[in-house]
Amino acid sequence: MNAPLSSAQAGWAHALASPFPPLRIRRSVLLALIAFTGTAFMLSLAIGAVSIPLEEVVRVLLGGQASNDTWQTIILIFRLPKAITALLAGAALSAAGLQMQTLFRNPLADPFVLGISSGASLGVALVVLGGAAVSASVFGRTAFLGELGLVSAASLGAAAVFVLVLAIARRVQNIVTLLVLGLMVGYLTSAVVSVLIYFSLPEQVSAYINWTFGSFGGVTWQQMRTFAPALLVGLVTALVTVKPLNALLLGENYARSVGVNVRAARWWVTASASLMAGAVTAFCGPIGFIGIAVPHLCRALFVTSDHRVLMPASLLLGGGLALIFDLISQMPGTRAALPLNVVTSAVGAPIVLWIVMRRQSFGRI
Amino acid sequence: MVTNWLAARHALRSLGSKLDRPEREGHVTDPAIAICAHDLTTGYRQGSHVRVVHRGLELVLPRGKLTALLGPNGAGKSTLMRTLSGLQPALSGTVWVDGVPLRALSPQAIARRIAVVLTDRVDVGYMTAYALAALGRHPYTRWDGRLTPEDEQIVQEAMYAAGCAGLAARMVAELSDGERQRVMIARALAQQTPIIFLDEPTAFLDLPRRVEIMYLLRNLAHQTGRALLLSTHDLELALRFADLLWLMGGDGTFVTGTPTELLQRGELLRVFSAEGQEVRHYLQDLHQRWQATDLLRTPQ
Numbered sequence: 001m002n003a004p005l006s007s008a009q010a011g012w013a014h015a016l017a018s019p020f021p022p023l024r025i026r027r028s029v030l031l032a033l034i035a036f037t038g039t040a041f042m043l044s045l046a047i048g049a050v051s052i053p054l055e056e057v058v059r060v061l062l063g064g065q066a067s068n069d070t071w072q073t074i075i076l077i078f079r080l081p082k083a084i085t086a087l088l089a090g091a092a093l094s095a096a097g098l099q100m101q102t103l104f105r106n107p108l109a110d111p112f113v114l115g116i117s118s119g120a121s122l123g124v125a126l127v128v129l130g131g132a133a134v135s136a137s138v139f140g141r142t143a144f145l146g147e148l149g150l151v152s153a154a155s156l157g158a159a160a161v162f163v164l165v166l167a168i169a170r171r172v173q174n175i176v177t178l179l180v181l182g183l184m185v186g187y188l189t190s191a192v193v194s195v196l197i198y199f200s201l202p203e204q205v206s207a208y209i210n211w212t213f214g215s216f217g218g219v220t221w222q223q224m225r226t227f228a229p230a231l232l233v234g235l236v237t238a239l240v241t242v243k244p245l246n247a248l249l250l251g252e253n254y255a256r257s258v259g260v261n262v263r264a265a266r267w268w269v270t271a272s273a274s275l276m277a278g279a280v281t282a283f284c285g286p287i288g289f290i291g292i293a294v295p296h297l298c299r300a301l302f303v304t305s306d307h308r309v310l311m312p313a314s315l316l317l318g319g320g321l322a323l324i325f326d327l328i329s330q331m332p333g334t335r336a337a338l339p340l341n342v343v344t345s346a347v348g349a350p351i352v353l354w355i356v357m358r359r360q361s362f363g364r365i
Numbered sequence: 366m367v368t369n370w371l372a373a374r375h376a377l378r379s380l381g382s383k384l385d386r387p388e389r390e391g392h393v394t395d396p397a398i399a400i401c402a403h404d405l406t407t408g409y410r411q412g413s414h415v416r417v418v419h420r421g422l423e424l425v426l427p428r429g430k431l432t433a434l435l436g437p438n439g440a441g442k443s444t445l446m447r448t449l450s451g452l453q454p455a456l457s458g459t460v461w462v463d464g465v466p467l468r469a470l471s472p473q474a475i476a477r478r479i480a481v482v483l484t485d486r487v488d489v490g491y492m493t494a495y496a497l498a499a500l501g502r503h504p505y506t507r508w509d510g511r512l513t514p515e516d517e518q519i520v521q522e523a524m525y526a527a528g529c530a531g532l533a534a535r536m537v538a539e540l541s542d543g544e545r546q547r548v549m550i551a552r553a554l555a556q557q558t559p560i561i562f563l564d565e566p567t568a569f570l571d572l573p574r575r576v577e578i579m580y581l582l583r584n585l586a587h588q589t590g591r592a593l594l595l596s597t598h599d600l601e602l603a604l605r606f607a608d609l610l611w612l613m614g615g616d617g618t619f620v621t622g623t624p625t626e627l628l629q630r631g632e633l634l635r636v637f638s639a640e641g642q643e644v645r646h647y648l649q650d651l652h653q654r655w656q657a658t659d660l661l662r663t664p665q
Contacts, residue, residue: 260472
């Protein structure tokens with residue numbers, strides 16, 4: 001048996017040849033991620049249908065006055081809330097995706113496996129499609145259908161599933177039960193939505209479809225007061241649960257054996273992931289692929305499953321990528337804009353595909 | 366000594382004597398004993414449905430010794446280990462760990478006393494062997510799981526002790542079964558517990574790897590003073606390497622003793638008495654040979 005080398009015996013030469021790899025995220029990598037996300041944030045303020053010079057953007061952000069009043073308005077009223085929304089939503093979806101993948105030990109889990117977005121879409125479908133069936137008046141519907149109506153409908157739907165999931169998460173022995181629940185909620189809501197679509201007018205259907213495209217642009221400063229705190233609570237909880245998540249990598253039995261209260265950990269992880277997925281879906285629509293792809297991207301980039309690395313990395317990369325996806329969907333220099341989900345899927349799908357192909361030769365989560 | 370105590374305990378119990386209490390308390394606080402259990406009933410409770418696996422177990426796990434738990438499939442070896450390590454509650458009876466009732470200990474406190482190596486498949490994608498072993502520090506790290514230099518030192522020493530320091534930079538997914546088992550043992554050592562349970566640590570390993578692991582475990586028990594309990598189906602290796610055997614029959618019987626004692630008393634055969642004729646004949650033949658040869662001479 002090898003005797004442990006004392007550091008005095010081994011000296012610096014041993015330290016150089018140490019067989020033990022570093023366990024922490026490298027500071028340079030962390031700085032690079034922060035720089036990436038920061039750049040994406042600044043670019044999303046500067047680029048759009050109207051281009052604004054970066055120094056003007058900086059001046060406005062620092063509380064100064066832009067040389068052009070329109071620029072001032074564009075930055076403060078339109079682009080800044082949108083950029084903050086994209087940053088927070090991207091970070092939240094990535095964190096929730098990472099949590100769900102580890103909790104279910106399933107590389108294909110995303111923030112919506114628990115049926116949160118299904119609940120939200122049912123809420124929206126009931127308002128958009130079912131609302132007219134009641135009032136039978138297109139005008140009445142559109143009046144009722146303000147942004148706020150959509151947000152509250154989606155929030156109610158998401159919250160209903162959220163409460164259901166948490167009530168069940170407290171009770172179930174086997175975590176897979178939750179997964180099955182999420183699937184069933186998904187099937188149920190899609191059945192109801194299909195029925196509603198079948199009996200709806202084309203304009204109503206298109207209003208619903210519009211919502212499913214997703215957008216970071218709908219959050220006003222007023223709504224930000226609800227949106228941002230909800231996501232920040234979720235994100236902080238996600239950062240605090242990295243330790244039990246690491247233990248859960250070995251399975252629930254091992255986690256229990258190192259002192260993790262598995263039931264409590266499961267509940268907190270589920271609660272924060274559902275809160276984040278629910279809030280993002282309520283305010284931005286069902287935004288796909290970021291939540292599933294970013295954690296995998298981080299694993300591949302940093303070659304680790306350690307949540308102390310993956311969680312901060314996913315937050316930063318998720319926020320940055322969401323900003324860039326949004327930028328692409330604006331198609332700068334043109335009048336047209338692509339639906340956000342088209343962009344996230346067009347970029348996200350190849351990534352997931354690549355991971356699935358890669359998985360044959362390598363591990364999982 | 367242990368068997369004597371058990372025999373005495375049994376006699377006292379059958380007399381219905383209340384004298385057994387001070388006797389047991391003596392064991393509870395005996396510093397040479399890591400775990401003892403009294404009138405322990407193991408099993409599963411699901412709603413109103415109760416399935417008893419073992420009733421009225423009396424057992425003692427000494428420090429500094431390698432104890433092997435033997436018995437046919439389904440005899441309840443894993444259930445007993447899970448119960449003793451607090452992973453599942455006992456149906457009745459008491460388990461003392463370091464003289465403290467197990468049920469009075471928080472999960473964190475149990476994790477600082479008992480480490481386990483399970484049969485659960487460890488399936489992590491991107492994790493080095495070092496990072497895996499470092500998860501053993503979990504009960505000691507602060508909220509964010511950050512390892513101090515002292516923690517890292519402890520993990521590294523554990524990997525040297527388990528003979529897997531050279532694997533530190535390798536990915537867990539690329540390790541062979543034997544290599545992974547060593548890393549899991551290093552993880553348990555890094556947990557710095559006086560007690561380690563290993564559920565079939567030699568399953569899936571080839572003979573050289575099985576022998577290596579048994580040497581490793583016995584040396585760890587003797588040199589570090591830890592109480593090691595392993596379950597195994599490998600009768601011969603257990604007889605050769607273990608200091609004590611816990612024999613669990615398929616019919617709910619439970620006897621303990623040194624390998625020599627149990628071999629001479631024919632207890633090993635009794636454990637498998639419920640098996641079919643072919644099995645019994647095979648084991649009788651094996652048993653006679655073991656008794657005839659110098660099997661129990663301690664391997665060097």
